[in-house]
Amino acid sequence: MAEALLCLPTLRLRLGRLEGRSLTAVDIARIGFFAGLHDVGKAVHPFQRRLRDRSRASHTAPVWILFGSGSSPSETRRRVAASLGRRNWRTWFAAPEDQKALWDVVLAHHGSLPAECAAARSTDWEADAQTGYDPLAAVREVVKTLERMFPDAFSETVTALPASPRVLHALAGLIVLADWLGSDERRFLFPDEGGPQGTDRIRWSRETAAKLMRARWFDLSGTRRDAVRLPLDFDELFPELGAPRPSQQAILAAPAPGPGQVVVLEAETGSGKTEAALIHFLRLFQLAEVDGLYFALPTRAAAVQIHRRISETVRRWLGPNGPPVTLAVPGYLRVDDQQGQRLPDTWRVLWDDEHTSERGWAAENAKRYLSGAIIVGTIDQALLGGLRVRHAQLRSGPMLRLLLVVDEVHASDAYMTALLRNLLDQHTASGSHALLMSATLGASAREPLLRPASARVPIPRLEKAEESAYPSIQRSGEHLRPLAPDGTSRQIAVELLDSASEEDILFTRLRDAAAGGAVVLFIRNRVRDAQQAVLRLEAMGTALFRCRNVAAPHHGRFAPEDRTLLDECLERALGRGTERRGVVAVTTQTAEQSLDICADWLVTDIAPGDVLLQRIGRLHRHPENPRPDGCAEPLVSVLTPSEHALGGLLQPGGRLRRTKLPLGLGSVYDNLVAVLATRRWLAEHGEIRVPRDSRTLVERVTHDEALRTVRRHPKLGHLATDKTGPP
Structure with a gap:
């Protein structure tokens, strides 16, 4: 699943921009190899006992304390490293700390790294004379399978794996997502349940992953072909609204923004900014600049209302088989016009049919809201991707595919402005796009949001700020431009x-x-x-x-x-x-x-x-x-x-x-x-x-x-x- 995600053109482009070079096929194979080791700690005896008697045991800590910051007997470390084939992959890194960093990313696939724990016991990894079970033999079998699955990973290329903090942050979220997707037991059947074995399983797994990319709306190539046929004409897109308003005209007339550009649209409430945002999304989607949309609103009531409007618009544009429109508000289970029902004492959700079940996958858990295709939700769900909280990367990593629209940014809320700026910093550094809309955005908030977090922010004097045009539109790196008068006051x-x-x-x-x-x-x-x-x-x-x-x-x-x-x-x-x-x-x-x-x-x-x-x-x-x-x-x-x-x-x-x-x-x-x-x-x-x-x-x-x-x-x-x- 990690390979399938990294091969999506938009995500591949985003990661390459974060690293400063293109992501190669060898890079993807090597990351896929490491992602395949994410559960290798399940081979230890304590976890095997957990499968039998439900006792508590970690499967990440036994590996993390060997290659992370924990301590362990050097002989145990040497034997496990040898079983993992370390001599074949240690040259993939520019520095030893880069190797540790990638292990941290892989082992954080439950949303965070393991808590500090005691040193590994060598007996956890030793063969059991009574049962004949050998954890290291099981590890070697996993490694052999991965070597057959990713032969390109072992090419003679000398280019080190990407290791910048921004790339690792994004990869952490994508590996968590890959783990969740790959845990679908209905699709990825075990051999004793009818799934293939041996080399046939490698081919079958890739085919199943590709089908899942389409079923869960990560691969939207077919939808994009339909979207390209839509004219960027307001009367065609919104026949019920009459003539376009100035904010809508401005978005229609403007050229597509460059990679990583933030667009700020300031106009009074009720001036048609929602439709302007949808036009902006459609243009970027047609150009394959984004694969989806997160429309962030300040309150749940607003999100519920706007979700209905956007769902109706997407259905009108792309038909009933267009991308699902997910409502990202905890307490709701809604996709399009369908409502799910949480089954008692379980994480399972009951939908009307299998088709809706696939469309509603992202709505079933708040942590994967940002893994949807078109999502309407509250701003906090996006901001959590920029905080030091569990599963932050699961939000911000998949969001790199999306146009981030933030409705009603406030000037007086310094805390929220700081959080939003931090989130935008990672999002736009990848070349992804953002549209910020407000009726009330002053220069002290607007100027920082248009610049990277590390940049110096010149705030104009009060007199100059008051003279700034309103309503207006501005892109990062460009001057503020006034909108045409609306004629209403x-x-x-x-x-x-x-x-x-x-x-x-x-x-x-x-x-x-x-x-x-x-x-x-x-x-x-x-x-x-x-x-x-x-x-x-x-x-x-x-x-x-x-x-x-x-x-x-x-x-x-x-x-x-x-x-x-x-x-x-x-x-x-x-x-x-x-x-x-x-x-x-x-x-x-x-x-x-x-x-x-x-x-x-x-x-x-x-x-x-x-x-x-x-x-x-x-x-x-x-x-x-x-x-x-x-x-x-x-x-x-x-x-x-x-x-x-x-x-x-x-x-x-x-x-x-x-x-x-x-x-x-x-x-x-x-x-x-x-x-x-x-x-x-x-x-x-x-x-x-x-x-x-x-x-x-x-x-x-x-x-x-x-x-x-x-x-x-x-x-x-x-x-x-x-x-x-x-x-």
């Missing part, structure tokens, strides 16, 4: 409500607005506050968002089955084309972005300005909806501490005071300087014009030059009067 009135004194009035207004037919979205920063708001509103007799006739907040701490129901109910209550009834839906950040829902009135806890712009994207989103009295014009009501109270939470220099903070400030949003800057901007302007104010607001609350002023003067009194008024 929204003016959103802003009112600031004091969280200490006006909350009672607000809850009365919420009840009355729902009674008057308004659909109200109330976004809280904390789950606890959302829960308390629902209880309070219910006690007041408010018409609340309900799921199966139970009033409930929408947040991420429900059981998986309940989350699925809540997502469906929220979309029915606030989604496009639904029957509008007066209701208050109380949510957390699960409903703030990438979700196609529409509120007549938006109420929200204070948050950094870029986050608020995302939340505002749910306000009057569907212009075709009739608005009840008092909601004809869009209004966002922001629940916030007063200027004096918010400034008092900060010490000079911007550090938080040791005190209890309201509304999730200091915990959910720990950058209180950005929150204070947001409040001051909103109080001064009293409205937000989108897209005119989008760039200025984001830079004023994320650019370090602007935040330094707030840090120096956290208690600065503001002269502007807070705007208030009924919805």
